[in-house]
Amino acid sequence: MKSISIVSVLLGLLTLASEAVASPPAAYEGRRLYVSYCQLCHGTEGHGDGPLAKQMQISPADLTTTIRSRSDTILKKIISGQGRQTITGRDRHNLLSDAMPGWVDVFTEPQVDALIAFLRFLSRSKHEFMGDxxxxxxxxxxxxxxxxxxxxxxxxxxxxxxxxxxxxxxxxxxxxxxxxxxxxxxxxxxxxxxxxxxxxxxxxxxxxxxxxxxxxxxxx
Ligand code: HEC
Ligand code: HEC
Structure with a gap:
């Protein structure tokens, strides 16, 4: 009986390992979240031209350019809405209004990382999406x-x-x-x-x- 349980533990580990390998790439996972939560304002390709943009008094940022100068730490703060006041810099662009929703407790840490990976993708990619x-x-x-x-x-x-x-x-x-x-x-x-x-x-x-x-x- 003992050896059987060891085998099943090993099998369990193997399954875990293969699931870890099969986990989708971060930017892909981030895109799924982005489509549901962000493109409404920021638009499909991140240019700030989503369907809700016209309703906003402060225009949603064009993420393909603005985030280039942002570190991951700052992006995490912006997205989670934590410590917005601590995002201070010399230029006014480092101060965000509350027009951008603070997604406190909406996303897990890996999800925020995935979102950032997709934002980096948007700012780097030279090509539009050809298909789904x-x-x-x-x-x-x-x-x-x-x-x-x-x-x-x-x-x-x-x-x-x-x-x-x-x-x-x-x-x-x-x-x-x-x-x-x-x-x-x-x-x-x-x-x-x-x-x-x-x-x-x-x-x-x-x-x-x-x-x-x-x-x-x-x-x-
Ligand atoms: C309701 C509209 C709305 C939604 C939805 C929204 N945003 Fe924003 N976002 C804004 C606005 C407006 C700004 C600009 C705020 C300002 O300039 O004060 C902004 C700014 C930002 C910035 C800062 C850009 C910069 O570098 O200056 C980031 C990063 C960002 N949004 C990411 C996201 C992500 C990721 C999501 C989805 C999880 C999201 N936003 C969803 C409206 C929105
Ligand atoms: C039997 C193995 C095999 C399979 C299956 C396979 N590929 Fe490839 N693929 C290769 C090899 C080998 C190369 C490099 C070819 C070369 O440059 O000589 C390659 C090259 C490519 C390239 C060229 C990238 C470039 O730099 O131009 C693309 C794109 C590609 N594969 C996509 C796919 C896609 C999508 C699929 C699934 C539908 C796929 N491949 C399935 C072996 C495979």
Missing amino acids: PEIGATVYQQYCVVCHGEEGDGDGIMTTLMRMTPSDHTNPNETNLLSNQQLFDTIATGRGQFMPAWNGVLSQEEIEGLVSYIRLLSNL
Whole structure:
């Protein structure tokens, strides 16, 4: 009996470990929160032009530019609404009005970190979303992880079985150089010996979703 319980403990640990590996990338998770809680005012791409913006007396910030000069610590304070008074600097932009809701106790710490990862993504990315990353995430898990790895850094299980080097999708400098159309075409028509062509297997909508999901992988 004792050995059985040890086995089940080990199995439990294994499950925990694989769940940890399979946890979605921070910017992707952050985007989901952003869509529900922030885009109303700050807009889909963060430019401060959401549907509620016109109602606001103080315009929602264009997050793609303002947050570049903000440290993570300051962003945490701004988002959680804690210590707004302590955000003092020489320029007036460091003083926020209460037009920005303080999300005290709404988010857990990992959620705030994920939101910040997505804001950093918005300020760094040179490309609009081509498709729905939610669709892309599902398809990526199903077809791409085996080579490109859970986190997209190119260490999927197939790399231990065959000699190949899948592209690392987590390097923002590399993926930012590629246009949406270039990424789309590589996925659709394949590349080299081992990157398959997914034309015919995946729909246009799915490939467009993949393009956007890959971009979210690339900003960790
Ligand atoms: C009801 C509208 C509204 C919503 C919803 C909202 N914001 Fe804001 N936000 C604002 C306004 C307005 C400002 C500008 C406040 C000012 O300039 O005094 C702002 C400012 C900010 C700033 C500071 C920008 C800077 O660097 O100066 C950050 C960061 C921010 N918002 C993040 C978020 C995040 C993350 C969410 C979602 C969790 C969110 N906001 C939801 C209205 C909103
Ligand atoms: C059998 C392994 C394998 C599978 C499965 C696979 N890839 Fe690849 N992929 C590769 C390899 C190897 C490369 C590098 C090709 C080269 O440059 O020679 C690559 C390259 C790429 C690139 C090119 C990136 C760049 O820098 O231009 C993209 C995009 C890509 N893969 C996306 C995907 C997507 C999306 C899926 C799932 C639908 C997928 N791959 C599935 C092996 C794979």
